[in-house]
Structures are given as C-alpha cells and as structure tokens.
Amino acid sequence: MKRINVVLLGLCLLFQHAAIADEGMWLPSLIQKLNIGEMQKMGLELSAEDIYSINQSSLKDAVVALDRGSCTGEIISAEGLLLTNHHCGFGEIQEHSSVEHDYLRDGFWAKTKEEELPNPGKTASFLVRVEDVTDSVLVDVTDDMNFDERNAQIQKNSFTIQKDAIEDTHYDAKVQALFKGNRYYLFVYETFRDVRLVGAPPKSIGKFGGDTDNWMWPRHTGDFSMFRVYCGPDGKPASYSEDNIPYQPKKHLKISLKGYEEGDFAMVMGYPGSTNRYKSSFGVQYTMEGTNQARIDARGEKLEILNGYMNTSQKATIQYASKYARSSNYYKYSIGQNKGLKALDVIENKQAIEKEFTNWVNANDERQAKYGKALDLIEESYKDTRDEKAYEYLVETMVRGPEIFFFSYGAKGLFQALKSDKTDRIEASVQQIRSELDEFYKDYDAKTDERITAELLKVYDNNVIPAYRPPFLDKIHSKYKGDYQEFASDMFDKTIFADRSELEEFLDNPKLKTLKKDDAFQASLEVFDIMSIIGAKMNMTADGLLTGRRLFVAGLMEMYKDKKFYPDANSTMRLSYGTVGDYVPRDGVQYSYYTTLKGYIEKEIPGDNEFDVPEKLKELYYAGDYGRYADEDGTLHTCFITNNDITGGNSGSPVMNARGELIGVAFDGNWEAMSGDLAFEPELQKCINVDIRFVLWTIDKFAGATNLIEEMTIIQ
Structure with a gap:
C-alpha cells in the first residue's frame, strides 16, 4: 500500500x-x-x-x-x-x-x-501568434539518425519556418521545442525598443x-x-x-x-x-548537490562582502543594489529548493514513477525497442558529475562572481588584433572597450571586487578536482603559499582593468606587451579556456542525456495517454x-x-x-x-x-x-x-x-x- x-x-x-x-x-x-x-x-x-x-x-x-x-x-x-x-x-x-x-x-x-x-x-515583446509546427520541423527526421544528424535537420527546418513566418514584416519569430523535443511550436512577436x-x-x-x-x-x-x-x-x-x-x-x-x-x-x-517538472530522479539529485550547492557556497561569500561595502555609504548602496538583488534572489531560492525537495521526498517519488515506467516499457517488445534505453541514457549521463560540478563552480566563482575576469576578457579581441598588427581591427576593438567604460565603472569598486575574488577562488579550489584548476590557481599554491588574498591584492594592484584612468591611458596607446603581462587579463584567458575544456567534456554525455529525456517524456505521454500534459x-x-x-x-x-x-x-x-x-x-x-x-x-x-x-x-x-x-x-x-x-x-x-x-x-x-x-x- x-x-x-x-x-x-x-x-x-x-x-x-x-x-x-x-x-x-x-x-x-x-x-x-x-x-x-x-x-x-x-x-x-x-x-x-x-x-x-x-x-x-x-x-x-x-x-x-x-x-x-x-x-x-x-x-x-x-x-x-x-x-x-x-x-x-x-x-x-x-x-x-x-x-x-x-x-x-x-x-x-x-x-x-x-x-x-x-x-x-x-x-517589450507582444505575442502575435502561436502555431504548432511539429510536423514541419520533423520533416526528413528519421529514427535511424544519430543525435547530430537529427539536430542539424531540425535546426535547418526551424530556420526555414522562422524565415517564412516573418517575411516582409517587422516581426521576429522563434521555433521552440516543448516536451523535451517531442513537440515544436512557432512563436511570432512584435518587439518594441523604446520603453521608458x-x-x-x-x-x-x-x-x-x-x-x-x-x-x-x-x-x-x-x-x-x-x-x-x-x-x-x-x-x-x-x-x-x-x-x-x-x-x-x-x-x-x-x-x-x-x-x-x-x-x-x-x-x-x-x-x-x-521549469523541469519532467526531470529524472538522477537530475534532481544533481540539481541539489551540483547547481544549488555551488550557488549557496559561492553567493553566500559574495553577498557578505557586498553587504559590508554597501553599508559604508549611500553611493555604495546605489552602486551595488541591483547586483546584490540579482545574486541574493537565487541564493535564497537554492537553499529553499534543497530544503523543499528533501521535505517532499521528491527523489523517492520520481524513482517510483521511473520504476512504473520501466515495468510498462518491459511489458511490451515494441515499447522496449522504442523507449527501453531512455532511463539508461539519463542514468549514464549522471554517473560521473565531476565535470558538471566543476562547470557550476567555475561559473559562480569566476564568471558571475568577481567582475574583473569577465570584464578584462572583453579585451581578447584587442589582444588578437595587436598580435596580428591590424590597425583597423585594433581601432575597432579599442572603440568597443571604450563604449563599455561608463556602464562598468559607474557601479564598480575595485577593492570590493578584490575581496570577492580572493574568497571565491578559495571556494572553487576547495570544491573542484585539481585537474580543473586554471594555471594561476597553481601559482597561488606555489608562489603565494595558498594565500588567495595576497594573490588577489597583487593582481589588482598591477592590472590596468581595475582602474579606469589606467585602462584609458592604455587604450590611447595599446601595446601587446601590456596585455601579456597583465595578470587579470591572462587569468581571464585561463578561466575561459578551462570553461571550454569542461564544456567539451560535458558535451560528450549531453547527446545521450537529451535523447534519454526526449524518449522518457514521449513514453510518459503514451503511458498516461488520458492525462492532460503541459509543457x-x-x-x-x-x-x-x-x-x-x-x-x-x-x-x-x-x-x-x-x-x-x-x-x-x-x-x-x-x-x-x-x-x-x-x-x-x-x-x-x-x-x-x-x-x-x-x-x-x-x-x-x-x-x-x-x-x-x-x-x-x-x-x-x-x-x-x-x-x-x-x-x-x-x-x-x-x-x-x-x-x-x-x-x-x-x-x-x-x-x-x-x-x-x-x-x-x-x-x-x-x-x-x-x-x-x-x-x-x-x-x-
């Protein structure tokens, strides 16, 4: 019972x-x-x-x-x-x-x-119309295609549908997958760009x-x-x-x-x-231990530092009010979600559904051939989540955490232009960076970002396997004896990106040597290199996960054919x-x-x-x-x-x-x-x-x- x-x-x-x-x-x-x-x-x-x-x-x-x-x-x-x-x-x-x-x-x-x-x-975008285009999206898509072939055909068909839908209009359109890729709908919008x-x-x-x-x-x-x-x-x-x-x-x-x-x-x-109401028990477990835990660990440290700075003056409060609000909202959400998922036994409930699904599939040879691999593909994707967890912590501690890495990475185009010695590309890159200075420095305090950098690098180092350390983290262990704050202080003292006047002086006469010696810029290159490496490894299991999800939801909709499903x-x-x-x-x-x-x-x-x-x-x-x-x-x-x-x-x-x-x-x-x-x-x-x-x-x-x-x- x-x-x-x-x-x-x-x-x-x-x-x-x-x-x-x-x-x-x-x-x-x-x-x-x-x-x-x-x-x-x-x-x-x-x-x-x-x-x-x-x-x-x-x-x-x-x-x-x-x-x-x-x-x-x-x-x-x-x-x-x-x-x-x-x-x-x-x-x-x-x-x-x-x-x-x-x-x-x-x-x-x-x-x-x-x-x-x-x-x-x-x-502000107004919805013009919605249309079920599943049959058109799946034209020439066959069951014997591999994931990449199937995806390429779907993208090709979707692009054609979108193009035809907005021809000779000022509308924009997007074909979106619903029910994990089992249905496709076209959404047409009218988007207004002057909102006061x-x-x-x-x-x-x-x-x-x-x-x-x-x-x-x-x-x-x-x-x-x-x-x-x-x-x-x-x-x-x-x-x-x-x-x-x-x-x-x-x-x-x-x-x-x-x-x-x-x-x-x-x-x-x-x-x-x-929402991810059709997520498997394996996926829920990862959400709790990976996505949510990375948010909790990183944002808890960041918010404490931001709060301390914001309490120093009215100017500081205005500077960081929006950033603090964005970060704190899903910090608290992640804590509450983990608590709720445990209290409601969500993993156990989903495991029970998956057991019923497996029994239903195995009771019929045709269903076994069609859906038999769905849960196996999903489970296999979650067997080793070290890559995924590393990615979650990297995003929270180095991409969304400190601002210095993402901002300085914006100079990569200029770096490449200087290496190729192309005058027009150099000038265009300089202008692009100049166009971002007012918005960035208006709401930026370098000393606060320095403290955030030190604390969040420590969070990353303590939660991710050494194989995914950017090289500059090894430098912290060797040269700085594990002192993250000393490394951060040195980096912020020497970088041109922490001070607007220094960056503007550099942009007046940009030199390749300066960027090669800039620790913040070089660290940003390492951060995004590691991000690409981890992303590539994650992609090795992504195809199987997406295929498994699509088959699982398709099977559930067939298994409970009298139920009303919502995407x-x-x-x-x-x-x-x-x-x-x-x-x-x-x-x-x-x-x-x-x-x-x-x-x-x-x-x-x-x-x-x-x-x-x-x-x-x-x-x-x-x-x-x-x-x-x-x-x-x-x-x-x-x-x-x-x-x-x-x-x-x-x-x-x-x-x-x-x-x-x-x-x-x-x-x-x-x-x-x-x-x-x-x-x-x-x-x-x-x-x-x-x-x-x-x-x-x-x-x-x-x-x-x-x-x-x-x-x-x-x-x-």
Missing part, C-alpha cells in the same frame, strides 16, 4: 489531474482544447477567444515579455502604460539613480510624459522586507514599477527618439477595485522562465488558473490569504535597510486615508495569495479575476514550495501578489501621481 501511495503522490507532482485545478503552465492557444470547460466551471466568465485570439483583440495582446522574457508586464492604458514588478525595474531605477537623485531611496514619478526616462536596450521609466515607489515600499521576507508569506510589499511603451509615428517599433509617440495597444487591461474573496477564480498570464516553462507565454485561498504551512499554523497595511506598521524597524517605513505611509495609515482603495472591511489590502502555478519570469504578471480584470500583480512564490520548479506541490504551492488597490493607493495617495490614475480604466 505504501508503494502505491508513493506512486500516486509522484504522479501528482508530474502531471495535471482533473482534481488539481491549480497545476499547469498552459499555452493560451490550446486552452480551447484543453482547459476552457474546467476554467468556466471554476467561475471564469470569458471565452477562450477572449483570452487568446489572432483575429480580434484579446487578453494576450495586453501581456508583454520584458527583455525577451526576464520578466512580464501588462498594459493598463490606451497610451501604452505598462505595469510590472519593482524588482523587474530595479536595474533601470538603479541606473537612473545618483546621490543627488536617489530614486531607489526616494522613488520616482513622472508627472508628464516629457519627464519619463529612456532605457536603452530595454524591450514612468514611476516607482521608494525601496521602502517596493522592496519592503528585503531579503528577510523574500520568498516568504505573509508579505507587505508594494512590488511594482511602471514604464511606457513608445513607438515611431507610424505605430511600429523604433529605437528611442524624441519624435516617438506612446504606443496605442490592441488591448489594455481594465482594473477592478472590487477585490476578491476566498475561493474566487484567479488567472495569471505571463512568461515563466524555466515545461521556457519563457513563452503561459496561462495558469486557480483560486484565492489560505494555506497551512506546518502543524498548528494557518496563513490568511491576504495582508493589510497594518502589517507595515507591525514590522517596522526605524532606519533599518529592510523594514524602514516611510513617514508619509504612516501618516496616511494613522489617518485611515485609503480613499476608494479600501476593501469592504475598511482596511487597505496590500498582498494576497492564490494557488496559480508560476515561476521566475512570471514576475510582474497580471493576476486577473473571472472577468479578465486586473486585481493584482504576481511577484513571488512561497518558501514552503521552493521545490516547485521540479515538482509541483498542490497543498502548499502559492503565488504571492501585490493587490492592485495597494498599487493604485501608492500612486494616488502616497505619490500624488494622479496623472497616471486618470489614464487607466478603473472598474469601481
């Missing part, structure tokens, strides 16, 4: 069952076929055509992928006003901040369109609770920021220009002030980044549906499904970096000045939770009610279900959202940016 229960629980973690309405990141183009009936039974008042249509405006036309899918945003006015999370706009807010105009600390609100701030490189910052609350609202509350419930965080999409006078995407005009979207979301109650239908549309997230538009509701995280504890402004006051720690509360917010709270944004109970709701299925990339996604009206903005998941990217946990998994009424209250009452309120369509 125990074995059967384990199998059933495992299936709940893998597949969508009719009884679990909240699991699944569904393609909007398929909801008519797979989901609409169930959604309407749960309370949805819309048709599938209202949600996704290529013939008329629909909800999909109001939801955008920011920066090709790093976050999601939604259009909330007929003039291209866009709402997303504060942490999704954090980089732009930080970039525009200075000691004189500290928008991170004080917030920013454009009272006119002329005050809105441009952000070179930021994009319009508004953001101070960090004390937009990031209230900081890292302490990150991934936690209950939350009291106004995690939102606002941008505007601009286009050329012809209505088409254009690079930034003063002549550009606000984009007039096909659809913008109406905003509801009616709130929600427990059990109400909730729907999320967005661009979730990556793993891959930064394409998805829809999830569920309900508003509370949950029980542990024995004797029950969490309410919403929080109120009172929580800000209860959590306040005056002057604290994470829990400081703005004076104006307190004044409004004590005056009970909530205006039309108060709930029926008289309080101002700040955040609420639903059981919608989300992941990274969904940040900023609209949370809509049964009528497709905006009631909140998704911004986080909960600590108890950090295993969700690998195994959905139906009893615990929650989507944390900022209440749209709190967003509007902050814009209106706190910031006085009534110009923004006036252009929205608000349902009282």
Whole structure:
C-alpha cells in the first residue's frame, strides 16, 4: 500500500489531474482544447477567444515579455502604460539613480510624459501568434539518425519556418521545442525598443522586507514599477527618439477595485522562465548537490562582502543594489529548493514513477525497442558529475562572481588584433572597450571586487578536482603559499582593468606587451579556456542525456495517454488558473490569504535597510486615508495569495479575476514550495501578489501621481 501511495503522490507532482485545478503552465492557444470547460466551471466568465485570439483583440495582446522574457508586464492604458514588478525595474531605477537623485531611496514619478526616462536596450515583446509546427520541423527526421544528424535537420527546418513566418514584416519569430523535443511550436512577436521609466515607489515600499521576507508569506510589499511603451509615428517599433509617440495597444487591461474573496477564480498570464517538472530522479539529485550547492557556497561569500561595502555609504548602496538583488534572489531560492525537495521526498517519488515506467516499457517488445534505453541514457549521463560540478563552480566563482575576469576578457579581441598588427581591427576593438567604460565603472569598486575574488577562488579550489584548476590557481599554491588574498591584492594592484584612468591611458596607446603581462587579463584567458575544456567534456554525455529525456517524456505521454500534459516553462507565454485561498504551512499554523497595511506598521524597524517605513505611509495609515482603495472591511489590502502555478519570469504578471480584470500583480512564490520548479506541490504551492488597490493607493495617495490614475480604466 505504501508503494502505491508513493506512486500516486509522484504522479501528482508530474502531471495535471482533473482534481488539481491549480497545476499547469498552459499555452493560451490550446486552452480551447484543453482547459476552457474546467476554467468556466471554476467561475471564469470569458471565452477562450477572449483570452487568446489572432483575429480580434484579446487578453494576450495586453501581456508583454520584458527583455525577451526576464520578466512580464501588462498594459493598463490606451497610451501604452505598462505595469510590472519593482524588482523587474530595479536595474533601470538603479541606473537612473545618483546621490543627488536617489530614486531607489526616494522613488520616482513622472508627472508628464516629457519627464519619463529612456532605457536603452530595454524591450517589450507582444505575442502575435502561436502555431504548432511539429510536423514541419520533423520533416526528413528519421529514427535511424544519430543525435547530430537529427539536430542539424531540425535546426535547418526551424530556420526555414522562422524565415517564412516573418517575411516582409517587422516581426521576429522563434521555433521552440516543448516536451523535451517531442513537440515544436512557432512563436511570432512584435518587439518594441523604446520603453521608458514612468514611476516607482521608494525601496521602502517596493522592496519592503528585503531579503528577510523574500520568498516568504505573509508579505507587505508594494512590488511594482511602471514604464511606457513608445513607438515611431507610424505605430511600429523604433529605437528611442524624441519624435516617438506612446504606443496605442490592441488591448489594455481594465482594473477592478472590487477585490476578491476566498475561493474566487484567479488567472495569471505571463512568461515563466524555466521549469523541469519532467526531470529524472538522477537530475534532481544533481540539481541539489551540483547547481544549488555551488550557488549557496559561492553567493553566500559574495553577498557578505557586498553587504559590508554597501553599508559604508549611500553611493555604495546605489552602486551595488541591483547586483546584490540579482545574486541574493537565487541564493535564497537554492537553499529553499534543497530544503523543499528533501521535505517532499521528491527523489523517492520520481524513482517510483521511473520504476512504473520501466515495468510498462518491459511489458511490451515494441515499447522496449522504442523507449527501453531512455532511463539508461539519463542514468549514464549522471554517473560521473565531476565535470558538471566543476562547470557550476567555475561559473559562480569566476564568471558571475568577481567582475574583473569577465570584464578584462572583453579585451581578447584587442589582444588578437595587436598580435596580428591590424590597425583597423585594433581601432575597432579599442572603440568597443571604450563604449563599455561608463556602464562598468559607474557601479564598480575595485577593492570590493578584490575581496570577492580572493574568497571565491578559495571556494572553487576547495570544491573542484585539481585537474580543473586554471594555471594561476597553481601559482597561488606555489608562489603565494595558498594565500588567495595576497594573490588577489597583487593582481589588482598591477592590472590596468581595475582602474579606469589606467585602462584609458592604455587604450590611447595599446601595446601587446601590456596585455601579456597583465595578470587579470591572462587569468581571464585561463578561466575561459578551462570553461571550454569542461564544456567539451560535458558535451560528450549531453547527446545521450537529451535523447534519454526526449524518449522518457514521449513514453510518459503514451503511458498516461488520458492525462492532460503541459509543457515545461521556457519563457513563452503561459496561462495558469486557480483560486484565492489560505494555506497551512506546518502543524498548528494557518496563513490568511491576504495582508493589510497594518502589517507595515507591525514590522517596522526605524532606519533599518529592510523594514524602514516611510513617514508619509504612516501618516496616511494613522489617518485611515485609503480613499476608494479600501476593501469592504475598511482596511487597505496590500498582498494576497492564490494557488496559480508560476515561476521566475512570471514576475510582474497580471493576476486577473473571472472577468479578465486586473486585481493584482504576481511577484513571488512561497518558501514552503521552493521545490516547485521540479515538482509541483498542490497543498502548499502559492503565488504571492501585490493587490492592485495597494498599487493604485501608492500612486494616488502616497505619490500624488494622479496623472497616471486618470489614464487607466478603473472598474469601481
């Protein structure tokens, strides 16, 4: 009986069952076929055509992928006003901040369109259409092809499909594999390149609770920021220009002030980044011991150093705020995911499924011939993971860890040009490096990077086999007697890349000899050489792993042919549906499904970096000045939770009610279900959202940016 229960629980973690309405990141183009009936039974008042249509405006036309899918945003006015999370706009807010105009600390609100701030490189992509192109992608692909032959044919076919799809248009298109390469879909986008910052609350609202509350419930965080999409006078995407005009979207979301109650239908549309719900037990084990452990070991050291520097001055805080936030988010996530995977016995559950799969395959000769090698190929790929772990630690400690190696490696083109003595190539390389100086040195402190370098080199050395040491690590052991800090101090003292003036002087008259003698540059070459060597070794098992995964998922879909399968997230538009509701995280504890402004006051720690509360917010709270944004109970709701299925990339996604009206903005998941990217946990998994009424209250009452309120369509 125990074995059967384990199998059933495992299936709940893998597949969508009719009884679990909240699991699944569904393609909007398929909801008519797979989901609409169930959604309407749960309370949805819309048709599938209202949600996704290529013939008329629909909800999909109001939801955008920011920066090709790093976050999601939604259009909330007929003039291209866009709402997303504060942490999704954090980089732009930080970039525009200075000691004189500290928008991170004080917030920013454009009272006119002329005050809105441009952000070179930021994009907003609208989905035009989705098409199943599996049959066309697999033309001339045969079972007797080896991996490389199969992959080459698929790439060739995909390129042709993409080219034909956007011919004579300004659109861009991408064919993406779903279900581990068993299905292929074409996604066509219209991407706008002029996206301007319009508004953001101070960090004390937009990031209230900081890292302490990150991934936690209950939350009291106004995690939102606002941008505007601009286009050329012809209505088409254009690079930034003063002549550009606000984009007039096909659809913008109406905003509801009616709130929600427990059990109400909730729907999320967005661009979730990556899940691996079909990953094997072997893969989960590696994620815990390899990917997550490398993050934990490296980022723990890095964050401690960054925090120490940021506490020294306002300038230091602005410099490293965005870098710290990026690093800390998945540091804590990795800790929580490992804890959740253990607590939920995910490996045991997946092993039970794999045993059932093996029995099913072995019961039939035809299935044995077709799927018999699937799990063997996967297991073989994970037998020796020293290469993979070395790669994980290399990325965390030398590529993403210190900045000096990646930045100095940017001079490789100049190094090659100097060796060939090609004047035009030298001049082009110099100009390329010069173009990056302002952005790099604005937010860089060499002494801090030196400390990070010393600590992270030690982390790498302690966790990776000696065969994968870059030569300069051997030098640390021989010349510096294992003193990483002494090596780092010497390297930073002598390199031209730690000081802008020295680098600019070199660029005025570049010499090959200088780069040959520069320890930071030479170390960077060694780092990326080792990276290539490890990558090549990993590729020796990658073909088998990818083939095994494809066959395993294909077999599962045949084995459970009556189940509704959803594809793993891959930064394409998805829809999830569920309900508003509370949950029980542990024995004797029950969490309410919403929080109120009172929580800000209860959590306040005056002057604290994470829990400081703005004076104006307190004044409004004590005056009970909530205006039309108060709930029926008289309080101002700040955040609420639903059981919608989300992941990274969904940040900023609209949370809509049964009528497709905006009631909140998704911004986080909960600590108890950090295993969700690998195994959905139906009893615990929650989507944390900022209440749209709190967003509007902050814009209106706190910031006085009534110009923004006036252009929205608000349902009282």
